[in-house]
Each structure stands twice: as structure tokens, then as C-alpha cells.
Amino acid sequence: MDMNAVMTTQGMRDTTSEQRDTWVNDAVQIRQMAQIIHARIAHTLIDGDKGQMSARRRAGKVSRKWRRAARLVEKAAAEMEAANAVYVREVVELPARRAAELERKETRRQRLGIAASTAEAAVTKSLGKSTDALHGGTPVGNPQVTAAQQAPQYVSPMPYQWSGSQGGAQTLPDFNELFPEAL
Numbered sequence: 001m002d003m004n005a006v007m008t009t010q011g012m013r014d015t016t017s018e019q020r021d022t023w024v025n026d027a028v029q030i031r032q033m034a035q036i037i038h039a040r041i042a043h044t045l046i047d048g049d050k051g052q053m054s055a056r057r058r059a060g061k062v063s064r065k066w067r068r069a070a071r072l073v074e075k076a077a078a079e080m081e082a083a084n085a086v087y088v089r090e091v092v093e094l095p096a097r098r099a100a101e102l103e104r105k106e107t108r109r110q111r112l113g114i115a116a117s118t119a120e121a122a123v124t125k126s127l128g129k130s131t132d133a134l135h136g137g138t139p140v141g142n143p144q145v146t147a148a149q150q151a152p153q154y155v156s157p158m159p160y161q162w163s164g165s166q167g168g169a170q171t172l173p174d175f176n177e178l179f180p181e182a183l
Contacts, residue, residue, distance in 0.1 A: 041055065
């Protein structure tokens with residue numbers, strides 16, 4: 001199979017149509033086989049059956065699986081048709097759709113008098129302000145922040161020394177001394 005030929009509009013159409021037709025024919029054959037299997041099993045009694053109903057029930061169980069397979073093959077055939085539609089919409093028609101959208105936007109800009117360079121200049125200016133603010137510059141428009149702000153002063157995590165760390169001072173009591181009942 002030549003993938004370059006498949007990746008054209010006509011090649012994709014031919015491939016999906018051929019696969020769809022194959023699977024539709026397979027589904028028809030599977031349904032016919034299900035009917036034949038059902039009829040044969042329904043008329044075949046096995047030792048221990050208590051009448052014709054046992055054979056019919058058994059035939060229904062077996063043929064149900066065949067009918068389900070046929071239904072799934074029919075769904076697969078429909079998905080092949082959908083695959084072609086998605087290919088046409090998302091690959092073949094996409095460049096034309098994007099060009100039309102770009103033309104529509106440009107027409108709207110011209111009609112409203114919006115210049116693309118004005119928007120680009122505004123974005124550039126905004127990004128410049130953001131960069132300055134993030135890299136240590138004074139934020140624009142914030143009077144609460146001054147350039148000569150003091151460095152933060154941190155509080156010591158150990159504001160006082162433990163009495164046990166001085167050497168000659170009293171040590172901390174043991175857990176068992178505080179809670180003798182816990183033993």
C-alpha cells in the first residue's frame with residue numbers, strides 16, 4: 001500500500017470506501033451465518049434436553065454473539081466513512097478555512113480601523129513593564145513601594161537559650177518523670 005497515494009483526497013476516499021464495502025459485506029455474511037447457526041442448533045436436541053425450548057435457548061445464546069459481531073463490524077464500517085469525513089475536514093479543507101478566517105479578521109480590522117502594529121506595540125510595552133517589575137525594578141503605579149526599602153530583618157528561631165545547653169544549669173526533666181502513669 002502506497003501511503004503517499006492514500007494521503008491524497010482521492011486516495012483516502014478510495015481506501016475508506018473499499019474498507020467500508022469490505023466490512024459491510026462481512027457483516028452481511030456474519031448475519032447470514034448467525035441465522036444458519038441459530039436454525040441448526042435450535043433443531044438439534046442434545047441428550048438431557050427437556051423439550052425444544054432448551055435447544056432454542058442454546059441457539060439464541062450462540063447466535064447472539066454472532067449478531068453482536070455483525071453489529072460491531074457495521075459500526076467499524078461507519079467509522080471508516082467518518083474517518084474520511086474527518087480527513088477532509090481537518091486536513092484538506094483546513095488551509096482554505098484558515099485563509100478565509102485570516103481574511104475575515106483582516107477585513108474586520110480595516111473596517112474598524114485597528115492596526116496590527118498598534119496591538120503589537122501595546123503588547124511589547126506591557127511585556128517590558130512586566131519584565132522590569134519582575135527583575136527588581138520599581139513596579140509602575142504602586143506608591144507603597146519605595147526604591148530605598150530596608151532589607152527585611154528576621155527574628156531568631158531560638159530567642160533564648162535552653163537551660164540544659166549551658167552546661168552547669170538545670171537539665172530538662174525526662175518524659176517518665178513528668179508522666180509516671182504512662183508506664
